Amino acid sequence: MSTNRKIIHIDMDAFYASIEQRDNPELRGKPIAVGHAEKRGVVATASYEARKYGVRSAMSSVKAQKLCPQLIFVPGRMEVYKQVSAQIHDIFHEYTDIIEPISLDEAFLDVTENKKGIELAVDIAREIKQRIREELHLIASAGVSYNKFLAKIASDLRKPDGLCTIHPDQAEEFIAGLPIEAFWGIGPVTAQKMHTLGIYNGTTLRNCSLDMLTRQFGKAGKIYYDFARGIDLRPVEAVRIRKSIGCEHTLEKDITLKSSVIIELYHVACELAERLKAKNFRGSTLTLKVKFYDFTQITRSISVNTQLHTLQDILPLAKQLLSGVNFEKRPIRLLGLSVSNPKEDISNTTNSNITAYIQLSLNFKD
Template structure:
């Protein structure tokens, strides 16, 4: 049986700031979000007590907690601390799947120190992260990724929870469906309409019924309800797309201004494509409007897109959007659909590709 640990750093960005700046300890802080159009990318636990959370506008955070302190984003520092955390992980296993800068799965079935119990490794990881970096982490231990992540949420912050095989089904029965991986707001709403609110409700439904309502995801939900998750800890990722997005300081509906801003996004995208030696067949344009609705348009070529083609195709996609007087707050471009033969040399870790300039879209 596999031994999987899920590590989730507690309020990571905010905790790093409080560690580096003792005067911020014990008070509500928000990382980012101070400007009129800013977005909170992390909130300390002191701020969360007032309902402040990531992806909230800075204005709303100030409204909920008038005495909150806003701190600028120091992404390079968070990346440095994340690398130090992963260095600790590698003392125990190299089978590590980074989910983000502050979250990862570790497969410790066979581990470097030869420690027999995964819970003991989790205890060591949390102890070392605290002693060496001054930060707290929550850990979940179980026999698959789904349950390890559920376990890490059970005793946050600064907690440790193990879900043994003989406990799994009883725990899953009590879980609200919102806790299941892959169940977002829309899926939860559909489940509620079907009378599915807990893991027990989900387990009572047949595979055929779940597939009829949820397609391929039906098999996944059927398995999760029975404590089954065969996904391995993937310690290498294949890059399938590269994108770039800009959020504007002020919204605009002017076609010429949108064209200029699109070219600025394209310029950044070209640099990223060159840096990663990435090419693809599909170009996707994304627009977010003032009301936060999103519209996308895509062009796929029968060949790999050349750099010289990107500008013409991007503008063509933009011209094809019917604005109807709506103003735009964000533009994004993504190149995807690389050929299979190019993929083996493109292993990347997603946590290294986080772009603070695109923070709003990634958090919303």
């Protein structure tokens, strides 16, 4: 396993909230949430002052206000956030052009052969943190390691304004004591399933055979098997291939009536078809997402031999997926649809050239 390469990953904590506080001095030091305060509203990002009360992204606005009665809601300004993200990327490009954007507020950078000839990845991370602070008046955390998995974890360890390195000779011991919930890509549902299998941390995960993990978790089992051993072969991809397009609607009120659900599903399918046309995207898998009144959610997928791109392609399959969902006693809060698995999928998920990474995690995102 090669551990001699270096990369930077960006993960911006409280991104929107930090920008709002930067641009409006009256909001500094106060608990704020970017989003809308109405009954059906959802928190996009919460400031650190609000997080002390338990306010988190994706939380309903009603719950957030109960946790923090003095919470200030601020409407989002997406165009501004895009502009700031571009400014951050301009800084990155002074060190490397191998940048893999994950979203507006997250990216990996390969600095193995960086433009400034800086030998140590940690020095690049420190320099970028300082420039972001001085030029954009925002705070960044950085994690340094030899692959994406460990770099991302490292960046989360000392937020905000942190800098953490996981060296190759420390990785095995570090992973052994890592709670399974902290592993990248393992959410609450998967973690609970692992608990029932006696898997609680890196050590117990490492004791599982590849056969057992793939039997229990499918293709993801191989990823978990590798992660437990500090292996992450994914390269930093300078050009990300779009792999899916989707949309979702939060309903004005929770619904259980089948005719109402079908109407809402139709509207989501129409919007999805428009997005597919605008992006000239086609895929062979349709996924339905349903979030219930209690914020629990499920997904259902179906793959076909044809390429999905019109309403006529999507709606019948969406209804078929919905027919397998029992919502008579579980009111629906949100419906979503997405198309994935494009015909021309040239993404490369395994590469023998493992890259050591710096993950820079700017303190702007949840």
